Every structure is written in structure tokens, then in C-alpha cells.
Amino acid sequence: MDPLLIEQLGDELYTALTTRQPVAPLSERHEGIGIEDAYRIQQRMIARRLEAGERVVGKKIGVTSRAVMNMLGVYQPDFGYLLDGMVVNEGEAIDSATLIQPKAEGEIAFVLKRDLMGPGIGAADVLAATECVMPCFEIVDSRIRDWKIKIADTVADNASCGVFVLGDSAVDPRRADLTTCGMVLEKNGEIVATGAGAAALGSPLNAVAWLANTLGQLGIGLKAGEVVLSGALAAMFPAKAGDNFRVSIGGLGGCSVRFH
Numbered sequence: 001m002d003p004l005l006i007e008q009l010g011d012e013l014y015t016a017l018t019t020r021q022p023v024a025p026l027s028e029r030h031e032g033i034g035i036e037d038a039y040r041i042q043q044r045m046i047a048r049r050l051e052a053g054e055r056v057v058g059k060k061i062g063v064t065s066r067a068v069m070n071m072l073g074v075y076q077p078d079f080g081y082l083l084d085g086m087v088v089n090e091g092e093a094i095d096s097a098t099l100i101q102p103k104a105e106g107e108i109a110f111v112l113k114r115d116l117m118g119p120g121i122g123a124a125d126v127l128a129a130t131e132c133v134m135p136c137f138e139i140v141d142s143r144i145r146d147w148k149i150k151i152a153d154t155v156a157d158n159a160s161c162g163v164f165v166l167g168d169s170a171v172d173p174r175r176a177d178l179t180t181c182g183m184v185l186e187k188n189g190e191i192v193a194t195g196a197g198a199a200a201l202g203s204p205l206n207a208v209a210w211l212a213n214t215l216g217q218l219g220i221g222l223k224a225g226e227v228v229l230s231g232a233l234a235a236m237f238p239a240k241a242g243d244n245f246r247v248s249i250g251g252l253g254g255c256s257v258r259f260h
Contacts, residue, residue, distance in 0.1 A: 183196060
């Protein structure tokens with residue numbers, strides 16, 4: 001894809017982010033767009049955010065659970081960048097007007113104490129490099145109109161990342177079974193979904209290993225101190241002003257978020 005077009009589309013998504021005006025799917029307008037093109041568009045969008053004063057605080061893995069794959073019609077994982085402007089504190093209210101079409105999903109977040117650089121990273125390497133794990137919410141948001149996305153659309157759009165909220169506890173990952181731990185997701189006091197750690201590529205450890213190896217092919221590493229969101233453990237749910245969400249994950253604790 002022409003470098004000027006890459007730049008133009010990255011700028012278009014950045015403008016959609018800042019104005020909260022969604023755009024038509026890139027995949028419909030540029031049929032030949034591939035995954036590599038999409039990641040280059042993503043890099044341009046992130047560069048614009050960095051130029052505006054934000055900084056990278058971690059990475060996210062998207063489309064790891066079968067529920068989300070089926071919902072979006074996207075059947076392979078992707079990744080995006082977490083920036084400090086995306087951080088929402090536990091219990092803090094999110095102004096729904098700052099997002100376009102948000103959806104909430106419960107996940108397990110990893111905080112790293114060592115760098116991880118692929119290739120050749122396995123689950124045991126991820127465990128050894130992890131300081132703690134935390135329950136979290138990722139509030140995904142799409143700059144693509146009506147969530148009509150294919151894999152290239154969500155990749156270009158920084159894996160549809162909106163904001164994220166880390167929970168109220170930090171747990172040594174060696175003291176929790178990250179594969180079988182159960183998740184309960186509540187919306188406005190009603191249980192709307194349940195899941196388990198295994199929903200994220202068989203284990204959140206596998207998801208983070210996939211990320212380290214995928215990034216390694218691009219010459220990018222995961223850094224000590226970074227947060228890694230390992231992927232949804234169930235379906236995602238639309239959020240609007242007045243909604244309250246809580247996620248509880250066995251052995252890890254809980255996380256709450258509300259919208260106004």
C-alpha cells in the first residue's frame with residue numbers, strides 16, 4: 001500500500017478519535033488492505049497520539065476469545081498499544097461522551113517486572129517475567145462506523161482500544177490458576193456473562209506469549225513495568241451513560257467501572 005495512503009488513513013483514524021466522529025470501514029474502501037498495511041496505519045495513528053503528548057504504558061491483545069471472534073466475525077488475535085491517556089482509575093466514572101460506541105469486556109491484566117522479547121517465548125517465560133496479575137476492564141471502542149470491522153479495520157484502529165481500568169488487587173500469578181479461574185461479569189447488578197481464563201487462547205499466559213513472539217518478529221519487545229491486557233474472557237457488552245459494570249475473577253479479585 002502506498003506510504004502516503006498509509007499516513008492519510010492513520011491521520012483519518014486519529015481525527016475520528018479526537019472528534020468522536022466514526023469513519024466508514026477501511027476494508028470496504030481499500031479492498032487490497034492487508035494485515036501489514038493495517039499495522040502500519042496503526043503505527044501512524046499511535047505516532048499522532050505520541051506527538052500530542054501521550055506515552056506508551058503497555059500493550060493489549062484483542063480477539064482472543066471465541067465469543068468475541070463470533071461477535072465481530074474476526075478469527076485471529078491482534079494487538080494494540082496502551083497509552084497513559086487511556087488509564088481510568090478503579091471506581092472512577094467514565095464520561096460516555098468521550099467515547100464513540102464503547103463496549104466493556106472483562107480481562108486479566110499482567111504487569112511485567114522483566115522485558116519479554118520474542119521469538120521463542122513460552123508460557124513459563126511469561127510467568128517468570130510477570131510481577132502481578134489483576135482483574136481489569138477494557139472498554140473497547142471503534143472509530144469504524146457501527147463496528148462494521150474486518151481484521152484490517154480493527155488492527156488499523158489500534159485493536160479497537162478505548163480505555164482500561166485495573167482492578168482493586170494485585171496477585172502473584174504463581175498463586176492463581178490462570179487457566180481455570182472463573183470470571184463473572186455483571187451489568188447494572190445482573191450477571192450477563194461468565195467465563196474462564198482458558199477463553200484467552202487456552203490461557204492468558206499463552207496470549208501474552210503470542211504477543212511477545214508476534215512483536216518480536218517486528219523487532220518490538222514488551223518492557224518491564226508495562227501493562228499487558230491479555231484478552232476478553234467472555235463477550236463484550238455495550239456501555240452507555242448510567243451503566244455500572246463489575247467483573248470478579250476467582251483468586252484475583254474484582255474491578256468496577258461506571259459510565260455517566
